[in-house]
Amino acid sequence: MAVAALFDLDGTLIARNSAPLYMKHLRQTGQARRRDMARTLYFLAQYKLGLLDIERAMMVSLAWIRGRVEAEVREDCLHWYGRMIRPHLLPAMAATVDAHRRAGHVVAILTSATRYLAAPLAADLGIEHILVTQLVVRDGRFTGEAVLPVCYGDGKTYWAERFAAAEGIELAQSYFYTDSITDLPVLERVGEPRVVNPDPRLRRLAVRRGWPVLQLGLRETRPAPLERASIGA
Secondary structure: OEOEEEEOOEOOOEOOOHHHHHHHHHHHOOOOOHHHHHHHHHHHHHHHOOOOOHHHHHHHHHHHHOOOEHHHHHHHHHHHHHHHHHHHEOHHHHHHHHHHHHOOOEEEEEOOOOHHHHHHHHHHHOOOEEEOOOEEEEOOEEEEEEOOOOOOOHHHHHHHHHHHHHHOEOHHHOEEEEOOHHHHHHHHHOOEEEEEOOOHHHHHHHHHHOOOEEOOOOOOOOOOOOOHHHOOO
């Protein structure tokens, strides 16, 4: 059985949450209204508290994309990624991805974000596999729907287990890096949980359970050690 290294995206591979950055991009390019920004910030606050109703949030958030041409959105997101996301990529996490690859592990992004963010970031880091929230496209246009379960909370565990079964991966021997308490189901599913720049609830839980805690900024460049005992909480 293979070992995987799974990486959350927002707050883990990048130092920021991508949602407000995307909404800022949409505002700057005339694609969103001020109230759309306010709604995004509301959902982000709910997410940080671990109280987000993901299906309702997706239903509301995806209404604006219904009917839009998928190829145009993909191209627009590439420009957004290069301008507003790439500068926040954590060098130490990029080095950690490479360390897992050298160790022979199967590396994948596991995120509630869509492929329109995950794919360009995966290309930058040389990551082959992305497990994301999938948006429904029909005849080249978005329907405003997402494939269920959304890759969030227990849904992340669902997609991680499907991926593990398909790739011959033993999750009980695998790693998962995240910053958010909402990812607790996957942290408890893998054998090697790793907590990166955690929110307060996850930090307290990680300390109680003896999980490795990494505090990383944009100046750190060394990869995280893969051995649990050598990482400080």
